[in-house]
Amino acid sequence: MNKIRSLCIVLGDQLSHNSLIWSHFDSKSDIVWMGEVMSESLKPQSSMQRTAIFFSAMRHFCEELRQKKITVEYIEINDGRKDFIAALEETMVNYDIEYFTCVIPGDFRVYELLNNFFKKKEKKINWLEEINFIARKNEFNDWIKKYKQPRMEYWYRYIRKSRKVLLEDNGKPIGGKWNFDLSNRKSFNKSGPQLTREPLKFKPDKITKKVISDIEKKLPNLPGHASKFYWAVTREQALKVLQDFIKYRLNLYGDYQDAMWTGKPWLYHSLISSSLNLKLLNPEEVIKAVEQAYHKKKIPLNAAEGFIRQIIGWREYIHGLYWLHSDIWMSRNNLKAKRTLPDFYWTGKTKMQCMSESINQVIEYGYGHHIQRLMVTGLFSLLYGVKPSEIHEWYLSMFVDAVAWVEVPNTIGMSQYADGGIVGSKPYIASGAYINRMSNYCKGCHYDAKSAIGDKACPFTTLYWHFVYKNKNLLKNNPRLSMQVKNWDNKEKNIQNEIIERSKKIFSNIELY
Ligand SMILES: Cc1cc2nc3c(=O)[nH]c(=O)nc-3n(C[C@H](O)[C@H](O)[C@H](O)COP(=O)(O)OP(=O)(O)OC[C@H]3O[C@@H](n4cnc5c(N)ncnc54)[C@H](O)[C@@H]3O)c2cc1C
Ligand code: SF4
Incomplete structure (x- = not known):
């Protein structure tokens, strides 16, 4: 049996080279563990597109780690492991593990599942904070205590001030107001959106093609299909998507962020949410790139502000609220x-x-x-x-x-x-x-x-x-x-x-x- 210090679990939405796990990782004594397991695609069902983006991004990330000479124990969907527990138990047969390390999952259910498992096995788990957000949980929790009726807008202003985003030297918002929402609710006229370019798309490479064929074999009844799969699955691709958005669509993002049009799914949107959530991109670098485009006069203020609000406002606020109330969401049915x-x-x-x-x-x-x-x-x-x-x-x-x-x-x-x-x-x-x-x-x-x-x-x-x-x-x-x-x-x-x-x-x- 191989003796190792720590088995470092990297989950499907933790694909960052900038995660806290790497400051704890020692390639001489630790190994990385990644797993594609049935239950995460079946309960509830995860569509072909969603399953493909996760597995493909995971396999690409695994390759990148192996190129860095990091040992990765990677379980593929073909191995037919029922769930995380079954997959981990099998790994534990082959390794004598001192303790486990993992960044806190983005799903409270998975956090509970793993916690209970390690408790039962009497194994130590070293939980690390997810640092690919602008604010840490403590900061959000301290901030929200000050409000009887907290709202996203207050949080947004707090982050803009504390991180000096789109701010004048005197602490006032650039352009004299915090919010350009009123000029950001346009719809298209009769001729519709005047889009001249399709967003950047990536044809499936060898790894993605294999992922899609594995899913079609092992999980054939998932909803949807992956015949048009073009998503970014590596950090390199995600950075290109961000640049493509800033260059070609962001200028009209603010104006038309609420508009819809038949046969035009992308319009002026960024399409970076999956990359952010898989941690291929970090929100701070996204904000910096957008601010820079504004300062170089490449985009108008309403576009920069409207977009930045989504990331440091909505995205961070939602993240804070999820964890603050992590155990109650699923029991709520206020309107019966x-x-x-x-x-x-x-x-x-x-x-x-x-x-x-x-x-x-x-x-x-x-x-x-x-x-x-x-x-x-x-x-x-x-x-x-x-x-x-x-x-x-x-x-x-x-x-x-x-x-x-x-x-x-x-x-x-x-x-x-x-x-x-x-x-x-x-x-x-x-x-x-x-x-x-x-x-x-x-x-x-x-x-x-x-x-x-x-x-x-x-x-x-x-x-x-x-x-x-x-x-x-x-x-x-x-x-x-x-x-x-x-x-x-x-x-x-x-x-x-x-x-x-x-x-x-x-x-x-x-x-x-
Ligand atoms: C019912 C419902 C379910 C949603 N489920 C998800 C989800 O599973 N995953 C997800 O990332 N977003 C979700 N959103 C938020 C939002 O719709 C998507 O983030 C956005 O449409 C993603 O497309 P985009 O990257 O092109 O976004 P853009 O319009 O270009 O916006 C830029 C970024 O802002 C962030 N953002 C914008 N609005 C929100 C929001 N309300 N909450 C969190 N982040 C936001 C996203 O990271 C997004 O990439 C949901 C919204 C609703 C109403
Ligand atoms: S159901 Fe038809 S008429 Fe009603 S809002 Fe939708 S598209 Fe319009």
Whole structure:
């Protein structure tokens, strides 16, 4: 049996050469352990695209470590290991291990699983902090204590000030304001987005091709497909994606960050979330590169600010909240939603054009931008009343950037308001009119965005009013939504009844819509 000091576990979303694990690593006495295990792709199911990006990035990272003469014990999906525990137990047969080392996983469930395992085995595990964020957990926890009702905006300003991001020497925000959100909500005119270039894509190399064929053999029933797999799977590629975004799309990112258009999945978005979440990129380097582009006058301020807000604002805030409430998210169902996720989330087969576009795009590429996630697929689930656990599983399964710490608060919190207000102060609700304003989806749709009643009534619009009616008590106390309650109350009784009746029809036979 080989005697080693530490078995250093590197999980699929910890592929950084800049992780704390390397300052503890001694190649003479330690080895790295990486594992592709069945359960992480099956419970819940992880789509072909998502599974492929994880496995491919892991295998590429393993190669890079081996080139540095680091010993890696790598378990492939072909080895058929059921779960982390089975895979680790097998490794433990071959090695006499003094202790284990691992960066804290991005999923509380995996953290608990490993902790319990090592406790049971009476083995020491040395947990290290994930340093590929701008703020450490302690900093977030200390900061949030000061607020009765913390909000992302306060956090965002705090980070901008403390890290001197887009700041004048006198500590004021460059451009005189912290937020350019109001100029960042444009939709396209009739001619649509004037995109001249496709984003950078990477054709699968030998490793990725092998990964895809392994998945197709070992996990043939995963949702979606990987026939159009172009994601960055190495740090080198991720840096190119970032540069491509800054050079060709960032200038209009701010203007059109909320807009949607048929057949245009990428628009002006960065497509770096998967690279950030796999830790191929570090958020600090992303912010620096964007700030630099602004100072060199390559991009306008509203684009730089709008983008930086997503990273140091939303991304870091969501990360802090996930860990602060790590054990409660999955038990939350504030609105008592009880319906099953409609099947069309998995097939894309629906007459609702906005849903069909957004879902088919996810099936094809594992990607949807924020407004598609929040104000199309998420909004429909909220209005229809899908159980939070089911819509959470869908988001975790289908998107290439899905990791629990970021997916869970966004889905359970921001999108479904199942957390009762941890992430946002109100549910994000809208009728079909919002989608009509922000996209051209409604043009080709079977339904009419303006109508809440009648055969052509848009299901979003009908269910929007039904949601207002059902949640009057919650909404009437919110200054930003109380007006909608008044609008409902002002509707004629027979219109209200028709909306309620049509909603019942939708609830009883959703797959027809
Ligand atoms: C229901 C729902 C589920 C989501 N699930 C995930 C997920 O599993 N993984 C994930 O990375 N993001 C998730 N998001 C946030 C956001 O939609 C994606 O980060 C973004 O669409 C990724 O595409 P992009 O890289 O092109 O983003 P861009 O629009 O170019 O934004 C830049 C970056 O900002 C960060 N960002 C923006 N918004 C958020 C946010 N709300 N939370 C955290 N980071 C943010 C991302 O890192 C993103 O790469 C979810 C949002 C919703 C509403
Ligand atoms: S009419 Fe309604 S269902 Fe159709 S695309 Fe517009 S918002 Fe979606």
